[in-house]
Amino acid sequence: MIATLLPAMSVGTHLSCQRGTTVVHDYGHLLDKIPVLRVLLINDTREAQLAINGSYQITGSLTNIIDQGQGLQKSKIFITNGCINIGNKQYNNSEIRITGLRDGAIELNNIRYRGEIRIVQQFNNKFSVIEEVDLESFISGVLGSEMPPTWDEEALRAQAVTARTYVMYKKKVRGNEAYHLDMLDLAYRGMSSESPRLNKIVQDTKGVVMVYNWNIFPAYFHSTCGGHTEDVQSVFGKDSIPPLSGVMCNYCNNSKYSRWSTDINKSEIERRLGDAKVYVSNIYSIKAINLGAGKHGSRVEIVSANGSKEMNANDFRLMVGPNYLYSTAFDSKNNGKSITFSGRGWGHGVGLCQYGAQAMAEKGFQWTAILKHYYPKIELVRVY
Template sequence: MSLRRLLTVFIILALGAAFAAGLTVRVLLEETGLATVRLDGRHSLWSWAGRLATVDGPQTYRLIADEQGIAVTCDAPPCPLSGHVGNLLSLVPANGFIRVNGSDYRGYLRVVWRDGRLLLINKLDIEDYLRGVLPGEVPASFPYEVLKAQAILARTYTLSRLGSNPDYDLCDTSRCQVYLGADAESPRYDRAVRETAGRVLAYDGRPISAVYHADSGGKTAAAAEVWGGNVPYLQSRDDPWSLDQRWRVSTSPDAVSRVLEQLGHPVGAVSGLRIDGRGASGRIVEMSVTTDRGELRLRVPEVGRFLRALGLPSTLASLSGWTFSGRGSGHGVGMSQWGARGFARHGWNYREILAYYYPKTVLTHYQLSASR
């Protein structure tokens, strides 16, 4: 067996062992100065130094960030913890949910003080996390095969992000993956997570960067068109069943100038826009902006940030004067959720859908513990 093949097998076995041990994910729910956290049953409170208190009944905690760290008060006596607790506090229910600013979550809450703000981080089992991701990423009315494909992609994307930040792995918005917590769970989504448990897409023995989007507008984008750099399994693909809705976005010289300043280009007055280059899918990869300080050239990936900041749903667009006309929604790379819906309605299963949008990848199954 070659060294490369041996390494691939080792990585797959190592990931399988991690799942069996109970893999967890850290999700940033909010960055704030004030939070309300409620636990209804037995729970414990922890700091860096260890357990601070064990509480047998319900309690609501108010957490405040000040110059000294995390300050804690309670809604009702007896308060097991009051005053400053340093720069970390974990609130761990013995069972059930934890309510954070009015929403329920599984797992527990880790609160980290950073530069006068509170990072509210939900730490939980990856499979439980996915139960709150699917409802935020794909409509329940979509074919069940799409829900299963989405569960595999969300799990794979999560694996690829573990350890990406010292404090958390993912946020709960579309910048990472939309995560709605326990409030959004439903039997149909839960079933899709359960029936695909442990399955991920891999390339060269590693979980892929499993990006996806809402609608391609008829053709998905290669990774190089959006972020720069070629990725073998993220290439442009025809997407015949995309929603393909048309949109128009009008802008102005003042709006363009403001956006460029936000991106670090204080150009002054703007007098024109021009599309200079397109990628394999037809998306804009290069533009020029005419200003009173000369011509500014924008290329990938900055041109995408520029167009999104102007309000364009995607970069698959044309330009007439100060008005963009285009198709699609999202960055366009990987699976198009509306496109997958069309494939499923025409008889494709989740394996076929994933193989189409992510060529050269392998669907790998990991054995999970029976407790899931």
């Protein structure tokens, strides 16, 4: 989308910063309206709870209105005989769309959403739910879930632009696919994590994204890098570009995840790996290897009774559990029944370091300077 945007003329809006001056190129005319995202809220389930506050209408896949009403008490969604059931109502459609009218909010499994939802039948009496929501409302629903909402507003603005860039990239890459984002991409809780303060912060940066060489890119971010962010190539195997190749970070030392140590039972590690169909027993050692610029392991080597096994380090961390093994920048020690991991940082280490961004904001850096630090050689562009 933005690849077609060539810098024929950059109409710069100068934003003065306490630390340096940064330009947000104003291409607000590029998109005539806020893009709409398709977000997979629930995948392939047999049952969900729906409630609607206010008036609503239900349309079939041909946009014909098949039902409307005023408020809906909490009702069960389920499939029988090829029909979609909501409470005691039955719709003989493979897919229906529910739209809250006049600010009516849709509540799905106790989370409120402001967009439209589509209930789409799958095989074996299962269904998925996809929300259609404008990008700015989506970012408002992400911001308070991805960063503590009480943090400095410059850090929150940097996070808003980071999330918007990531989302625009996903929308570009997934194009006409059934959905652009799922719940693994970003933490999102609809209207439930919004607040007037956060909505204003999103509004302050409305339509602003980062580009490198006038291309949108996957603006990864994480909690704490532990001293140096990591190269996207080493963590995700993607082509390295300057904004995602890793920078020094002298800002996240105060994060409680900057340095950590944790003891995990071998049997627990074996069980968790087994759940992901990686079978090891009697672990002898686990080593992070192929260290990147931020000293995060690109791979891990597990020596056990099954011999020596190598795997992608980030996959290993997610299998063991990101709330147990905080990062892949670790040393480890065999204690007999357990392994002690001592490491740095929380998360994959690529892109914005959130604790670092907060510390920069507290030191007086503005959001533009924070982004230029963590994503070198970017331009900031307003696209709508």
